[in-house]
Amino acid sequence: MKDSVILEVQGLTKAFGGILALNNVDLVVKEGEVVGIIGPNGSGKTTFSNCVTGFVKPTKGEVYFEGKRITGLAPEKIADMGLTRTFQIMRPYYSLPAYKNLVIPLMSPRAKRVGGWRGGGRLGDKSTVGVDILEEIGFERDSYVPYKLASSLPTGYLKRLELARCLALNPRLIICDEVFSGLSVSEIASLLPLLQKLQMEGITLIMIEHRLRELFQIANRVMVLNFGEKLVEGPPDVVIKDPRVKEAYFGSEEAEEVMSYA
């Protein structure tokens, strides 16, 4: 883990009418870190990722990525700099086969400039590179799975496909919006080593999650949001024992899990 700051968020605020979905949230992410963002439903986690990636314009506050101000830029410009995201509700290209889904990020100006994942895909057939990336991410190459239409893939593969689409862009930072949700325990167990591998390769990850136990296995640091405000930030084992966090989760689906950390 290097010490250089990759993402800096200062006083991020987003108001939808009179409701503050985000209120003065600060976050500093260092290169190569895995940072978790947790919090009960409606605490502003997804709004945070929308504001950082440009899909929603923040009301107040600043976002800096690799030292450059990206507040309010269009999502494609931010993605072009190497900050990309997965969507909580998966958004593959349903009418295309899985491997052809990856041709789109490989066709982007960024991939043409710096290459796809690990710099590949600038030369040669983009569809083949697509299959290569899918194989790395857990699609069995010699099976029919990479060639199936995205609309006929099960959730587990679609989540991987979301991640693959981000990777094909050769990103510096990925914001993963609930990649674990809807997956079985064994599916998550097979996804964890992959995420660790990405971290080893120097890709910074921000993971928005409800599955705390799995998240804590890889997260270096966790930020807890509640009603749009930052509650606590710190190492996972410290954060989860904080009485304010327990209070925030009280009555929610994860309450039992949070309490078990006492």
Place this chain on the structure above:
Amino acid sequence: MNQKEKRKERLDRGIKVRCDGIYALMSLREMAYLALPRLILIVGLMVAPFWITQEYWQRVLTVACVYALLAVGFDFLAHYVGLVSLGGAFFVGVGGYVSAVLNTSLGLHPLLSIPLATIISSVICTVLLLPCLPLRGVYFAIATLLYPLLAGRIIEALNILGGTDGIRGVEGIPGHYTPIYIAIISGLLFMFGLRRLVNEDIGLVLRAVKDNDQSVRASGINVTRYKALGVFLCALGGCFAGASLVHIYMWAGISLFALDFSILPIAATVVGGAYTLVGPFLGCLILVPASEFLREFGTLRIVFYSFILLAFIVLKSEGLFNFAQRKYHQFERWVEV
């Protein structure tokens, strides 16, 4: 009861295996399986002008192919880029007027003014439609519908470009068979060209824009630029249609902005089969002659025409080509039970 009962047994061929890659070249039979349907269309259209002897029906075939350019463009824009455009008449009108002006004012030969007008007016149309590109679905449809209406009224009210009289004295395309072959060849090139394009990398990005523009943006791609490219490609067909019509009729007028040019392509897409690009082409080859046949019924023509359309929409909403393609890839035989 000693009657033998029969039922239909259906064998789906391994379509993927038979149509893909090296397997398609394994034997003459496999090659014919792929090439025959295409050859029937191409050779059929090439021979048709000689087979049809009456000049009137030759003209109908020409117009059908001109409409096909519009219909294929509509299908491409609606089902591969995700923009339902009712602006077909706008493409025809702009293409037609530009070509007429190039011919009458600058004295360009029709064979030069048609391609030149196609490119110039496609650029004009794309630039004018840029403000509409962020719109989706029915909103884009309504906005594009306004363009031809507006353009026609502007020419009428300001009395420019010949006003209601139109531009007369446009030079015709020389040669008896030239216009008809220009229409047929350009129609086939446009259709097969787009069919190729939608499976190339650029075409995949266009289809992705239709599927989910948000994740295309998250992949660092400017969606508006690709939508503009889609509109430009569609406009190429439409403007070429308009430019050649002007030289076929030797006249450019406000009727080039008539909504027929926006609506008939949609009807042809429904009849022929959407999301195929060939379907709309076939749809035009059916609908345009059909509307001529129905002239015998006088005022009832539109009534019958509407009933035919309704029947297609209700009974075969997938369209002829989708149906035929499905049947072609299947064997059906009667077996005794």
